[in-house]
Amino acid sequence: MALLQQTRLPCSNMRPRRDTLSLITARRSVRAAVAAPISGPAGTSSAPVRKDERGFVLNEDGSYDLSAPPPFGLSDIREAIPKQCWQKNGLKSMAYLAADVAIVAGLAAGAFALNQWWAWPLYWMAQGTMFWALFVVGHDCGHQSFSSSRHLNDLVGNITHASILVPYHGWRISHRTHHGNHGHVENDESWHPVTKSMYDNLEHWTKLGRLSFPWSLFAYPFYLWKRSPGKEGSHYDPNCDLFQPSERRMVLTSDAFMVGMLGVLAACTAKLGVAAMFNLYFVPYWVFVMWLDTVTYLHHHGPEDASMKMPWYRGEQWSYLRGGLTTLDRDYGIFNKIHHNIETHVVHHLFPQMPHYNLVEATEAAKKVMGPYYREPEKSSGPLPLHLIAPLKRSLTEDQFVADEGDIVYYQKEAEPAT
Numbered sequence: 001m002a003l004l005q006q007t008r009l010p011c012s013n014m015r016p017r018r019d020t021l022s023l024i025t026a027r028r029s030v031r032a033a034v035a036a037p038i039s040g041p042a043g044t045s046s047a048p049v050r051k052d053e054r055g056f057v058l059n060e061d062g063s064y065d066l067s068a069p070p071p072f073g074l075s076d077i078r079e080a081i082p083k084q085c086w087q088k089n090g091l092k093s094m095a096y097l098a099a100d101v102a103i104v105a106g107l108a109a110g111a112f113a114l115n116q117w118w119a120w121p122l123y124w125m126a127q128g129t130m131f132w133a134l135f136v137v138g139h140d141c142g143h144q145s146f147s148s149s150r151h152l153n154d155l156v157g158n159i160t161h162a163s164i165l166v167p168y169h170g171w172r173i174s175h176r177t178h179h180g181n182h183g184h185v186e187n188d189e190s191w192h193p194v195t196k197s198m199y200d201n202l203e204h205w206t207k208l209g210r211l212s213f214p215w216s217l218f219a220y221p222f223y224l225w226k227r228s229p230g231k232e233g234s235h236y237d238p239n240c241d242l243f244q245p246s247e248r249r250m251v252l253t254s255d256a257f258m259v260g261m262l263g264v265l266a267a268c269t270a271k272l273g274v275a276a277m278f279n280l281y282f283v284p285y286w287v288f289v290m291w292l293d294t295v296t297y298l299h300h301h302g303p304e305d306a307s308m309k310m311p312w313y314r315g316e317q318w319s320y321l322r323g324g325l326t327t328l329d330r331d332y333g334i335f336n337k338i339h340h341n342i343e344t345h346v347v348h349h350l351f352p353q354m355p356h357y358n359l360v361e362a363t364e365a366a367k368k369v370m371g372p373y374y375r376e377p378e379k380s381s382g383p384l385p386l387h388l389i390a391p392l393k394r395s396l397t398e399d400q401f402v403a404d405e406g407d408i409v410y411y412q413k414e415a416e417p418a419t
Contacts, residue, residue, distance in 0.1 A: 064372040067311035085358040090147030128287020142172035143352040162257035169250040170235030183323025199401035213396040299345040302395030309410040317407035324350040333380035
């Protein structure tokens with residue numbers, strides 16, 4: 001119940017916006033004046049804390065200590081966001097879904113009719129990207145941001161996610177756990193860090209599948225089946241400790257949708273043949289998996305500035321706000337609109353019930369409050385986000401584990417063996 005309260009609190013945001021910037025500034029000043037001294041990133045310094053004129057903590061070299069508690073609260077961000085950004089429009093969401101379904105159907109029909117060797121790779125990439133867009137629609141249903149109707153949200157979520165072999169309720173509940181514990185070493189879900197002692201005991205294939213490029217980009221189906229290292233159970237098992245007893249029927253419902261989709265795929269294979277379904281569905285499915293793993297990983301790892309390290313928290317140092325501020329926005333070039341503005345991840349993580357079509361406007365307002373805690377994403381120099389390959393590879397190579405102890409920790413890399 002505590003987790004449910006924790007995750008719902010940031011979404012109680014249907015209050016009028018206060019446009020008085022001086023009020024927010026005054027709140028920051030009061031917080032800065034009464035704040036007790038805190039330690040720096042390493043947690044070892046007892047020197048007086050240096051702050052800039054806005055109350056943001058500074059390191060000795062003059063850079064910002066983004067592991068320190070921020071001089072603003074969640075309510076300050078909420079009040080800076082325009083009121084209309086909180087409004088859900090079910091018809092608008094259905095229009096986005098209808099467009100996605102039409103594109104998916106059109107791509108499949110066109111590729112099947114053309115059936116040329118040179119066209120299939122183009123189709124695989126395009127359709128895999130659209131499968132990813134469908135996932136984001138179901139993702140919004142899971143956050144209840146698709147519409148104001150829970151029944152509609154769960155129906156659309158089950159259909160869209162089952163169509164790409166994702167158990168909607170099983171994923172939805174574990175994703176709720178992720179949002180409610182983002183940035184927490186032990187309690188976060190999916191791409192949370194492993195500790196040094198856990199890392200030392202991981203099997204070779206587990207390290208390869210989770211901490212190496214490009215194999216980590218194929219991890220999602222295995223995560224659904226067995227979760228992450230250090231976690232037990234499955235997204236398909238209603239008895240998994242992810243779920244409350246009251247959620248058992250929901251998990252079984254999504255499992256039934258999955259079985260139904262497997263039946264559809266079997267029937268299509270019998271009708272069209274193995275080769276056709278390999279091209280039409282199997283390869284695009286794995287392109288979708290690569291999209292999902294890449295995007296979800298990059299939103300929590302690998303800042304574009306190689307010198308910047310992202311903090312992870314434990315104990316009293318963790319809070320919902322501080323954990324959420326460790327997330328990263330990205331620029332995906334031409335794909336930003338195709339995958340429904342999933343690139344605006346910081347505001348989404350703090351206020352997950354906000355509709356995707358309002359996130360860009362909300363981010364522009366929120367980052368004025370967040371200051372240096374909002375890490376401005378590097379813009380793609382072309383239509384394809386090739387600039388993200390470097391931080392992705394660097395992070396998967398260097399971000400291997402965190403210390404077993406400490407309330408503010410950073411990723412470390414295993415020492416190279418002596419030659």
